[in-house]
Amino acid sequence: MAERSQTAPEAGSDMGNDDAIGGNVSKYVVLPTGYCGQPKKGHLIFDACFESGNLGRVDQVSEFEYDLFIRPDTCNPRFRVWFNFTVENVKESQRVIFNIVNFSKTKSLYRDGMAPMVKSTSRPKWQRLPPKNVYYYRCPDHRKNYVMSFAFCFDREEDTYQFAYCYPYTYTRFQHYLDSLQKRNMDYFFREQLGQSVQQRQLDLLTITSPDNLREGAEQKVVFITGRVHPGETPSSFVCQGIIDFLISQHPIARVLREHLVFKIAPMLNPDGVYLGNYRCSLMGFDLNRHWLDPSPWAHPTLHGVKQLIIQMYNDPKTSLEFYIDIHAHSTMMNGFMYGNIFEDEERFQRQAVFPKLLCQNAEDFSYSSTSFNRDAVKAGTGRRFLGGLLDHTSYCYTLEVSFYSYIIGGTTAAVPYTEEAYMKLGRNVARTFLDYYRLNPMVEKVAIPMPRLRKGKPPSYKHPILRGPASNHPNGKGDKKSSVNHKDPSNSF
16 A cells, blocks of 8 residues: 555657556656657656646647646546645746646636646745636547647746645644644634554544533534545645534634534545545545445444444434535536535425525525525435434535636626635534524624633543544533534735
């Protein structure tokens, strides 16, 4: 289970298919045909051997043009969408055309103006390339695959440039974020290790609620949120961070929500896939969001752990599991929107529409008109479909989708590209919507803003020892009872 990838074949080799791509390029120098000697400035060096990196092969087409091949997901050649690589040893004013030639999807937001992300060592904030420099087309030279080509001019010789499909959000960044929250020692924030991935990465579970809700015998209304089951869907992590940041804040709405609800959040269900730079699959090539019906404890351990906990909560008479929301990103649609389930009971079906309607009122980028309800057979193994069938009529299960690219504000036609901050703002608005749903607005006016309390002593004892990890500092078990970093748009342009 090596985490470092192999080197790409030499440029100009006759390998003509994706089957030959075994790993990421590693400090791969592209030299002109027939050239001997040390690389000179302008002989580009490509690298993707870093966390969440993905670039499987580079072919030089001409002095200025390069064909780039996405490395397929590990153990699953079907999925080739996410890319994330660096280029160095550039010459000032060097112009290039990069063609990403082996996308596994035909439909793409590149048709609607989406552009790759770029940053460099001297300009470390991600920004999108100008759409006028990006082309998406079916190419006869590559088995009629769709190709995304973009033109770029390197302007600083000492810089290393990084290009990505969307804003990266790595496993390490996520761990540092949770570590920073844990060090604040808030008495309403608990972190536990619910399990481990195949490669022994943590499956973190967060509980955010007032300590009073965790007392022995207290009834709980639980909102369960998951994210990054598909590792390349990085906007999911920004939305999830927005939810967490709001819920732990001293905002009066957040305080009211903590008093009335218990939030259980598993923000990264596929940590191996995230680390490896996969788009959709786990280390072993499984689309985990098709295995909720019968997850294996050895092949899908993170899914197995979350499902065990949800079933345990469902079977606890003191716990009312009110919401399950799984956060994703969408590669062909604009805006945020939801998928829900279809029920024979019309009244239940109508009640299920309430939350997305309220969210539409709170978030300008959320589209109720794009929200849909289905029971397609192909979606049977998803968290939304499985839990919608398992839980009773008082529970609501949704997939929350957000565009990889942009949103269109009502009454306009202009696409507004998402930033990291805009994704987090959607998360904050998701959290706020629970106030409206539970009609807790009158409570907000009664709430003063105190200083956060520090946790004292040991938390109350819990009862899911099977699921506890050694690093847990969460009250181990009562979660089984019923009842912002501001990333502004960079001003510098390349």
